[in-house]
Amino acid sequence: MEHFKTLREFFIEHKKRYILGIIWLIIVDILQLIFPQILRRITDLLESNNLSLNGLLKYSLLIVLTGLGIALGRYFWRIYIQTTARKLEYYLRNRLFSHLQSLSTNYFNTHKTGDLMAHATNDINAVRMALGIGVVMVTDSIFITISALIMMVKTTNLTLSIIALFPLPFLAYGVQKMGKTIHNRFKDVQESFSDLSDRAQENFAGIRVVKSFVQENEEIKKFTEVNDRNFNKNMKLIKISGMLRPLIQFISALSFLIVIWYGGLLVIQNEISLGDFVAFNSYLSLLVWPMMAIGWVINILQRGAASMSRINDILFETPEVTDCKDCIIEKKDINGSIEFKDVSFKYPNSDEYALKNINIQVPKGTTLGIVGRTGSGKTTLVNLLLRLYDIDKGQILIDNLPLKKLPLKTIRENVGYVAQDNFLFSNTVAENIAFSFENKIDESKIYESAKIAEVYDNIIEFPDGFNTSLGERGVTMSGGQRQRTALARAIIKKPNILILDDSLSAVDTQTEEKILKNLKDFIIDRTNIIIAHRISTIKNADHIVVLDKGKIVESGTHNELVKNNGLYNNIYQKQLLEEKIQSI
Structure with a gap:
């Protein structure tokens, strides 16, 4: 969990929501533990021919009420935990974007756009999954496992419980070993996805150059190579993560086999009742879910940890150019x-x-x-x-x-700066010229700066004039129009x-x-x-x-x-x- 220490402030702020979600989740788990006891009682009454119509109605109503309680509890834990995970996604994406904005120019000279985009999409999604459904499954697995074990030992037979649970240590060992491999392979998957994103982004941005030099087929080949690497990395991950569920199901089947054999003998020898046997099987069925969830949980948490590690690499990056401690703060002009x-x-x-x-x-x-x-x-x-x-x-x-x-x-x-490589945003012409202002400004100032830059006449000829939306990087304008629009953007600031x-x-x-x-x-x-x-x-x-x-x-x-x-x-x-x- 050390990778998630970066999110400490978020957890402190939203701890109440997580706690309430976990409480509702535990209530659902407690209600699930009632079912085997109801089944035990009904089975014993049926075996002894003591189940009346009133008793059947009473237990049926109890099952319905328990089911409603579980449904209500599941609704609330989803509201508290899953929505908090979405808030985490929102918080982390904003934090990552804000931090990237604070980094120095040189950082972007050495890091590709596609790689940074992968951090802001795939990696953040993996973290959300780990701290949303991952938290649910961890809590569910621990509580149900402990509670079901206690109920099995207290209400049925200690020896039967020990024998039935004998395969579990082997499961824990296998999952631990496979979890480390999943972590490393998922990191490789994310890195290959970054390369794929970067290749696609570069080609879309330079599509006019590609077409001008008739290099479509060559670029398709290059993309296919990167796509193949991404596919192969994903296949390596799937091969190991795909083994988890079959492994857990096989060990679960062994446990049921043991219970049916040894538990059946105990019922025949009258050491436990048929109701005890049914209840024990029900508790064992409850344990199958946590055992199956272990694989999924390990998978999700390892993926989340790998992604958080990659995000932390950015968040721990410090700007090369920063304000000094003894800056002359009062100097505004x-x-x-x-x-x-x-x-x-x-x-x-x-x-x-x-x-x-x-x-x-x-x-x-x-x-x-x-x-x-x-x-x-x-x-x-x-x-x-x-x-x-x-x-x-x-x-x-x-x-x-x-x-x-x-x-x-x-x-x-x-400072009003007009660079060699003029970048215009995919907004309107007016918004590009007024880019340095946070609030809406008088249109006359936009027109005035455009006239000084000798681009006013060109702009008013556009279909929507100054409200014309530009393509990516201002591609719908000529090179000269882009330069003059950028000049107008600097002039409107009236810089010193x-x-x-x-x-x-x-x-x-x-x-x-x-x-x-x-x-x-x-x-x-x-x-x-x-x-x-x-x-x-x-x-x-x-x-x-x-x-x-x-x-x-x-x-x-x-x-x-x-x-x-x-x-x-x-x-x-x-x-x-x-x-x-x-x-x-």
């Missing part, structure tokens, strides 16, 4: 001055530095342009400013305060720091000029960082830095850098040549 002082950084599990000795100053109200070849560290630079990762060496300052001294919420609420990470690469040069013109008034009194491949995007920046292999190789204004005849001028001249060729 950022003015916007930024400084990188001797900053060096390498990604986790990497030996090479992505950035080396970066020194940059961006005063409030100015615009910094960043340009460089692919892989030079441009995006890494702004990721550090957002504290998606923590730096290895040096210091990043905002408003002359160390970045780590500011709460993460303060940093990210004051605006970061555009190559966010105009998918729009044509004319649209880009319009957007930059619209942004002129918006970026006044804001600190702006613009990353671009096109020189035209950043040539009017107050200061430009050129990155290459994680280092700043040039810095200055556009005119100064063109005169240097360095990397910046080389990129600029190539782009001028490309524009001339395109205009021919």
Whole structure:
């Protein structure tokens, strides 16, 4: 049960419901123990020809009332235990999702989406089963077993009871051995299901790429391989778990055989009455259920423990980037001055530095342009400013305060970030633009930000305008429309720091000029960082830095850098040549 210690708070909060459910379950079990005694009495009266019509009616009514009591009790234990298990499922799924939201970016770089989805579905369902029907069966098995044994010994014959129960220790030993194997094999099943989920998710997300490269058959083959592994793991589990029930039934049959043989002799020798014999068989029948339930219980609990172990691996994961203990909590707003002082950084599990000795100053109200070849560290630079990762060496300052001294919420609420890979949710266009607001906002603000981003005219042409629902990841929009919608999402925040990470690469040069013109008034009194491949995007920046292999190789204004005849001028001249060729 150590795997379930993570749920201690839930058990404390809902202990009354579990206790009430168990009480009702025990009441049902007690009522079930009455039946053999009724049968004993009726049989003895029949054998002695002393059963009258009134007596028959009395015992029949007693059986009916006992049956009604059992039905009522079963209803209540289901209400208390099974509904609490559903609440546990709800609680655990919320807790898992909330914890995943708190983990750092790097965690999602090393863990697949399909695997995490399997945790949130299959694993949580297995835990619910263990702490729902599993609790019922454990309680049922223990109470009925002990009570039936006591009744068998007290009301019938000690020797008969011992002989009848002789096979049980062998059953317990076999179940224990098989339980460990079930635990390990179920863990393998869950892992193979994660691989299956991941393969399916990846293919559905990349279906357009698959079709574009005519790789349907190849992807089907890959999916079939993963599906075969999942099937084989399940078959291995079924082979061992499927042996439990036949084993229990065989041992139960041995017990009945012993009772019929030895109990029959005792009745013939008048050591016990026929009623005693019938009652003893009834109690033994009650014991068959717990013996059969042992296999199922072990199966369910082992599966639940294996799944809880996998969930705990996530819940015990700690974020790499967290608020410091001495954060300046009262600082809710950022003015916007930024400084990188001797900053060096390498990604986790990497030996090479992505950035080396970066020194940059961006005063409030100015615009910094960043340009460089692919892989030079441009995006890494702004990721550090957002504290998606923590730096290895040096210091990043905002408003002359160390970045780590500011709460993460303060940093990210004051920054408007438009990433290279724009992600739009499967909501309406308006909801995507207003994503950063918890409450509904004035539509005029949505329209205004869309106009600045030069996407307003495109949106109103959609069938439902701003209420148009987008497909997964905004697939129903073009690349340029997605970029501009993401830009509108950042603009509507009116952030003190605006970061555009190559966010105009998918729009044509004319649209880009319009957007930059619209942004002129918006970026006044804001600190702006613009990353671009096109020189035209950043040539009017107050200061430009050129990155290459994680280092700043040039810095200055556009005119100064063109005169240097360095990397910046080389990129600029190539782009001028490309524009001339395109205009021919």
